[in-house]
Amino acid sequence: MAYEARRSNDKEAQAQEDARSDAANQKAAKTALSAVEKTGGWWGAAAKAVNKADDLTGGKITELAGKGITKANKIAPGGKTAQKATNKLAESEAANKAMDAYNAKNGGKGAAKNAAAAKGKKEMANQAKKGGEKKNSLPSSSGEKKAPKTGKGDSGGGDIAPSEGDSSKKSNGSFAGVGIAFGFLPIIAAAALPLVLVFLLFVPFLGATTSSSDFEDAFGISEMAGEDTGGLEDTVSEPEQQAFYERVIEVKNKFDSNGKSIEPLMIVSVYHALTFNEAEISYDTMTTAKITDIANAMLEDDMYNEEAFKNNLREHIIPTYLPNADEYTKEGIIADVFEYRDDYYELIGKYEGCATDGVCTYNIKGFYIDGSNFKKNISVNDLYVRLMQCGSYNGHNAGGQWGMPLEGEELIPFEKYILGVAYQEIGPGAPEEAFKAQLIAARSFILARPTQMGSSTKWRKLEKENGKWVLQVASCTADQVYCDPDKGCSAQNGDGQWKQVYSGTNHGGVLKGPLAQNSPLRTYASEVQGETVVNSQGYIVLTDYTDVETQKFASLARSGLDYKQILLQVYSNKYPRANINGIAKADCGSCVNTGDYAKWKQYEGEWTNVQIGNSGRTIKQIGCLVTSLSIQIAKSGVQTNISNFNPGTFVQALNNQGAFGEGGALLSYASVEKIAPSFKYQGYIDVLGKGKTEKLNAIKNIVNQPGVFAVAEVKGNTGQHWVAIDKIDGDVITMMDPGSTATNMWNEYNWANTSRIVYYKVS
Numbered sequence: 180m181a182y183e184a185r186r187s188n189d190k191e192a193q194a195q196e197d198a199r200s201d202a203a204n205q206k207a208a209k210t211a212l213s214a215v216e217k218t219g220g221w222w223g224a225a226a227k228a229v230n231k232a233d234d235l236t237g238g239k240i241t242e243l244a245g246k247g248i249t250k251a252n253k254i255a256p257g258g259k260t261a262q263k264a265t266n267k268l269a270e271s272e273a274a275n276k277a278m279d280a281y282n283a284k285n286g287g288k289g290a291a292k293n294a295a296a297a298k299g300k301k302e303m304a305n306q307a308k309k310g311g312e313k314k315n316s317l318p319s320s321s322g323e324k325k326a327p328k329t330g331k332g333d334s335g336g337g338d339i340a341p342s343e344g345d346s347s348k349k350s351n352g353s354f355a356g357v358g359i360a361f362g363f364l365p366i367i368a369a370a371a372l373p374l375v376l377v378f379l380l381f382v383p384f385l386g387a388t389t390s391s392s393d394f395e396d397a398f399g400i401s402e403m404a405g406e407d408t409g410g411l412e413d414t415v416s417e418p419e420q421q422a423f424y425e426r427v428i429e430v431k432n433k434f435d436s437n438g439k440s441i442e443p444l445m446i447v448s449v450y451h452a453l454t455f456n457e458a459e460i461s462y463d464t465m466t467t468a469k470i471t472d473i474a475n476a477m478l479e480d481d482m483y484n485e486e487a488f489k490n491n492l493r494e495h496i497i498p499t500y501l502p503n504a505d506e507y508t509k510e511g512i513i514a515d516v517f518e519y520r521d522d523y524y525e526l527i528g529k530y531e532g533c534a535t536d537g538v539c540t541y542n543i544k545g546f547y548i549d550g551s552n553f554k555k556n557i558s559v560n561d562l563y564v565r566l567m568q569c570g571s572y573n574g575h576n577a578g579g580q581w582g583m584p585l586e587g588e589e590l591i592p593f594e595k596y597i598l599g600v601a602y603q604e605i606g607p608g609a610p611e612e613a614f615k616a617q618l619i620a621a622r623s624f625i626l627a628r629p630t631q632m633g634s635s636t637k638w639r640k641l642e643k644e645n646g647k648w649v650l651q652v653a654s655c656t657a658d659q660v661y662c663d664p665d666k667g668c669s670a671q672n673g674d675g676q677w678k679q680v681y682s683g684t685n686h687g688g689v690l691k692g693p694l695a696q697n698s699p700l701r702t703y704a705s706e707v708q709g710e711t712v713v714n715s716q717g718y719i720v721l722t723d724y725t726d727v728e729t730q731k732f733a734s735l736a737r738s739g740l741d742y743k744q745i746l747l748q749v750y751s752n753k754y755p756r757a758n759i760n761g762i763a764k765a766d767c768g769s770c771v772n773t774g775d776y777a778k779w780k781q782y783e784g785e786w787t788n789v790q791i792g793n794s795g796r797t798i799k800q801i802g803c804l805v806t807s808l809s810i811q812i813a814k815s816g817v818q819t820n821i822s823n824f825n826p827g828t829f830v831q832a833l834n835n836q837g838a839f840g841e842g843g844a845l846l847s848y849a850s851v852e853k854i855a856p857s858f859k860y861q862g863y864i865d866v867l868g869k870g871k872t873e874k875l876n877a878i879k880n881i882v883n884q885p886g887v888f889a890v891a892e893v894k895g896n897t898g899q900h901w902v903a904i905d906k907i908d909g910d911v912i913t914m915m916d917p918g919s920t921a922t923n924m925w926n927e928y929n930w931a932n933t934s935r936i937v938y939y940k941v942s
Contacts, residue, residue, distance in 0.1 A: 396447045397523040400424050404431065404443045408527055423450075423462040430470045441474045444520055445488075449473050449496065452515035456508065458500040472496070485926040489513050521920060539594065539709040539767040545718040546627040547757050552718055553630050559641065562593035562648045567638060568679060569655035575677040577655050582638035585654050588682060593650065596661055597622045598704040603662035603680075603691060605729045607700055613732035614700060615707045615742035616749075619762065620722040620732075623711040625652055625659055627721035654680050664694040664701070697776065697824075699816030706906070709765035712746055715758040722750055741885075767908075776813035777905070779826055781806045781917040786827025792839025798826055801843050804890065804901040805830050806917035808851055811888040811903050814915075815941050817857040826917075829854060848937050858939050861887070867895050867934035875910055878936055882907050886941040893924065895932035902928075904936075 401408050403424045427443045434441050453460060476491035493509050501508070540560035546553045566588045568579030579585070591599070597618055605617040629639040629650070639658075641650045652658040656677060662668035663682035670678040671687040684692060694700060712720045728749055735745045743762050751759050781787070787799040798806065809829040812819065821828045833839065838850040849860040864881070866874045882889050882904055891914070894900045902914040902924060912924040921927035 394519075394523045394526060396420065396424075396451065397444060397519070400427060400443045400447045403428055406444070417462075419462040423465055426465070426467050426470055430467060430474050433471075434474060439478060441477050444523070445477060445516070446470055446473050448516045448519040449492070451519050452512045453497075453500050455515055456501065456504075456512050460500060472499075485923065486929070492516065539765040541626070541709070541711075541765045543626070543719060544716065546630050546721060547714045547716075547718045547754075548627055548631045548721040550754075550756060552714075552716060554718075555630070559648050562650060563590040564593055564596040564661075565590055565649055565651045566654035566661065567651050569653045569657055572655075572657050573677070577657075577677065577679050578671055579679045581636070581653075585679060585681065588654070590647075590649065591661070591663075594704070594708050595664065597625075597708075598694075598701065599661040599664050599668075600625075600659045601704070602664055602694055602700060603660045603668065604724075605732065607694070607698070609729075609733050610736035611699070611703060612740065612742045612745060613729075613736035614703050616732045616736070616745040617724075617729060618704055618707050619710045619712060619742065619746060620724050620728070620750075621659055623719050623722040624724065625650065626711065626719055628652060628658060631721055660690075662691050667692040667694075697813050697816065702814055702816055707742065709767040710762050711765070712750060713760055713763040715760045717760075717763065719763075720750060720754065720757055720759060722746070723753075728753075764908075776810050777915045779806055779810055779813075779915075779917060781826065784826070786825060786830070789827045789830050790834075791830055791843040792834060792837075793841065794839065794843030796843050798830060802826065802830070803899075803917050804845060805833070807890040807901045807903040807915070810915050810917070811890060811939065812851065812855045812858050814903070814905075815855075815858060815886075815888050815939075817855050817941055819855045821854060851939070857941055858888075859941070861938050861940050863935055863937040865935050867932075871930050874930065874933060875907075875912075878904070878912065878933075879907055881936055881938050884940070887938055888941070889936050889938040891924065891933055891937075892935040893928035893933050895934040897932055900928070 398408055399420060400406075424443075427446050430446075431441055431443050450460070450465060473496060476496050477488045479487035492513050497504055497509050497512055501512075504512070539562070540558060541562070542558050543555050545555045566585040568581065568583045568585050569577035570579055570581040571577070600621040601614055601617040604621065605614060607614075609617065626641070629641045629652075632639045639651055639653075641648070643649070654661060660668075660680050661682075662680065666682045667684045667689065668680050668682055668691055669684045669686040669689045670680045678687075680690065712722050714720055731749050732745055735748065736742075740748070746762065747759060750757070781798050781802040786802075787797060789798050789802075790796070791798065791801060791805070794801070806826045809824070809826040812829070813824060821832055832854045833845075833850060836850065836853055838846055838853075840846050848863065851858060852860060864877060866877055869877065878889075878891070881887060889904045890901050891904055891912075892899060892901050900918060902916045902918075904924070905913040905915050905922075907913070913922050914924040914927075916922070916924075916927065919927060925933075
């Protein structure tokens with residue numbers, strides 16, 4: 180359940196929120212117990228007994244647990260991550276992950292050293308010292324910890340390409356014992372105690388790894404730098420910490436004055452990774468000179484470069500503080516640096532929903548409105564929308580009061596809002612190019628709307644509130660009608676969208692239900708996110724529209740025009756003096772697609788243990804290619820002959836057709852057409868050995884073709900790993916990586932190692 184950006188003080192609203200939390204936490208409790216039950220052994224039997232008792236009491240035990248977790252969430256700042264950890268327990272190797280968390284909380288460093296002494300295995304010592312496997316240190320091909328970049332690289336691990344031999348010989352490497360973590364379950368089962376007691380024990384160590392108290396410095400530096408903290412706080416009162424933050428900000432300001440941009444949070448991340456790995460440093464010893472050294476390490480040609488940052492950490496920063504660190508330790512520290520940042524962002528909800536979560540930065544020069552230019556010169560980033568009530572207009576009484584927020588609605592990420600508007604205004608039956616045109620028209624119109632209305636309705640505004648940009652607009656046809664793509668929408672009194680439109684389907688007449696997670700409309704939205712109609716001066720045009728315009732969008736799309744041609748024709752005719760110049764795109768970073776498939780990983784999910792062919796190995800071990808292909812099939816929106824399509828069901832269908840060789844190699848790229856007939860294999864190009872520009876242009880020539888979906892092999896002769904290419908902006912290739920949470924392909928993997936591009940086209 181997402182952590183809300185703002186909370187209502189109203190007792191009734193809070194009670195409703197608590198009820199929703201109770202239900203979600205009850206489900207998490209039941210899911211976690213089921214996961215433990217599947218682990219087998221005596222703790223599995225105990226979990227089975229508790230599950231049985233829960234069934235016999237009509238869910239009363241998990242109901243109590245859910246209420247207990249809700250209360251714990253209110254008391255403990257880490258409650259959000261405690262619940263997430265409970266949910267994750269239901270995934271593969273749940274017991275091992277719980278044991279890892281337990282070790283991290285309860286003296287894992289000492290246990291690591293003892294284990295190393297007993298077994299003589301340096302790798303296990305490092306793994307246990309860091310609490311087991313980590314999300315961002317998982318290797319791209321196997322789910323194990325990344326090996327150091329020695330130049331020789333990984334000898335295998337990914338799905339093997341057709342006509343290439345099997346060179347993958349990796350072992351699983353997971354912990355076997357979990358008795359300590361779940362040792363209390365038989366006692367509870369035998370005594371028939373309420374399950375809430377289980378979770379009072381679960382929460383402390385499951386939530387321990389990423390609670391807000393673990394990120395005191397992240398909150399501290401973010402607050403001082405004026406960055407978003409997701410509405411959460413973790414007060415820092417120690418003077419040496421405050422002084423450290425002040426020095427970091429001093430360095431940041433100096434870099435800013437020289438036209439260089441650094442991220443203060445990354446300096447804190449480096450500090451934490453070093454101290455976690457026993458470097459002899461403190462807040463006081465982190466001088467301005469040392470902070471500057473870390474800041475310089477982030478840059479290449481005066482710009483932030485993640486690959487350069489990792490190399491500089493490896494070659495310069497880490498040896499400065501840990502001169503005896505070997506390559507394996509260095510790689511672990513680098514992983515810790517980025518994991519600290521990513522876990523903090525996850526805690527505050529920064530990455531939830533990604534491309535539809537307000538990630539674009541709009542550098543607005545001004546607006547063209549009703550025949551006039553209005554200069555603005557503002558930079559709007561991390562934008563959210565607040566839905567406002569509607570009163571009487573156009574002969575209709577919408578039932579609300581102008582200028583008041585719509586009850587029960589949270590702030591909506593801007594890009595999600597735009598998807599919801601197009602979903603309602605032109606609808607899912609529109610042609611693809613018409614839907615894209617509607618998305619851009621809705622975005623351009625609503626950004627300009629507050630300026631158009633000016634002082635006549637001061638509540639319509641585009642302003643910064645407590646560090647967050649907020650756009651306030653009416654939730655009815657007076658502005659635009661938003662239909663929540665995840666919840667659907669409804670309007671009171673059966674008067675359709677002339678009334679106030681609410682998220683969810685429980686406010687009178689239902690307008691639309693939720694939009695399917697694999698709907699192609701979500702793909703269309705991600706493909707044109709951040710795009711606006713602009714004139715020759717670069718001003719955003721107020722693209723007003725009615726049924727007349729939406730019908731033109733559809734008609735022109737059916738005649739063969741693409742969305743850019745549609746918008747230029749419609750609005751050049753409507754506003755002949757506007758000098759409309761084209762479609763401009765905001766800076767939307769390297770965020771990946773919005774659908775759930777973009778988050779599919781080979782190392783987590785219900786499919787991790789699905790065996791590939793007769794290889795004896797699983798998706799987790801060698802499933803990067805099939806996972807990447809399943810991502811692209813889901814993204815394309817084509818029909819498949821699998822009812823519940825995901826990497827696991829995809830592999831099972833391929834298994835049934837004998838699509839894999841002895842070692843797990845996919846015998847033919849075209850074999851996927853038997854599962855998704857409209858997803859046609861086009862061929863591949865080999866790019867290993869080409870220069871960076873030549874390679875980029877070759878990839879662009881494929882990926883930028885309409886209806887084309889590509890996967891890339893990114894380790895070349897250093898190993899083998901496949902990723903799904905999402906898009907290319909300039910020289911940034913955005914990927915959906917089944918082996919990591921990274922999105923910038925050539926920041927995560929050396930560009931020189933990209934060896935092959937395999938591509939498909941929707942027929």
